Amino acid sequence: MKYLFQRANVLTMKTDEILYLTDVLVEKGIIVNIGKNIPAENAITIDCTGKYLIPGLFDAHAHLNTSEMGELFIANGITGVRNLCGTAEHNVLDSEIRDGTKIGPYIYSSGPIIDGVKAIDKVDNRVYISSLQEAEEAVYNTINDGFRWVKTYPSIEPDHLQRLMETARDCGIKVCGHMSYPVDAKTLCDWGYHCCEHSSSLPRHDADIEYLAKGGMWFCPTQVVCETLPDYVWNGKQLNDLAYYEYVPGPLREFWEDRNKKIIAGYKKRDLRPDINVVINRGKTFMTYSDQYLAGSDTMYPGIICGFSLHEELYKLVTLYGRTPYEALKSATVNPAKYIGLEEEKGMLRKGFDADLVILDENPLANIRNTNKIQAVMQGTRYYDRKQLDAILNHVRNLKDEEFHFIAPIF
């Protein structure tokens, strides 16, 4: 099947230049031509006059753990996700999405979360290591189970973490996560720690942040989830008040309410009162020294609504972190593609690249909020026009409890 998108304003993301009145020809899921007046031949033509074409978006920090999330990602123009706590079920779902039996983004997944036995909150599906041998095995298992990255939490003992990092380096797999409590950030960077998840995980001092940024570390701010701590714990925000709450199925609302109560109680007990501006400033410091940052939402953390929350994150990258709309868009297209190692296939609209694209009604460079104004989504060979996207959203809004299920154990 061939598709010809005609007379579009194309934002290739190679630069911030917009190619006006330009055609994009897609064949078998690949962009085969971009130019003026491309002959239609046997292609399905789609008039894009006045519309803007951008690459499909990535949510670079997500937990695709419930049955409706795949649809919500697609309805929000998100054609790929970096999944940060992988299970066997994620690999199955990714195959089903790729063979067309399920709707959802391509899933690029880390292994399960690896932590030390000193961790305060123990959760079922995490791996807790207490020896050098277990540190090595955790890396081997991550690789053997088909995951792309090792993910760590911060309570691993220094010698175990060092062994884990060495093993990962020797095996050629990168490590990402929440940094470390006992090991300082510079040492972690020297050991090759590859990506810091959440602005709140960055070190306190600017010089240390500069060191990480210049040392080649990646960074995923997830501002939307960093804000949940002050908002729900101290500012009285309620889950019910959320925009788009109608897209959270009943059983998930119940889970969130219950979970949020525990989270709030835990933070109150510790009297944890982070200053969100301090957290934002750490992120901004990183961004002054490096453009290796990623837009991620941390959906399905309570209050982070799948799909919609990535657009909120993009807005916050512009308004709170001082990025230009183009830079914010890069962090959801070019940068995640590069991070994953797909920079020759995804993240830009170029000849030979995968046909993952979003048609917007208005220019996202003029106002980052325009990433919400989605007219159509293409993911490889699959094209969803506005009518189909509305049908998907309707389906999620009216989801029966028995249609809902958890895909994988949570967090």
Ligand SMILES: [Zn+2]
């Ligand atoms: Zn997460």
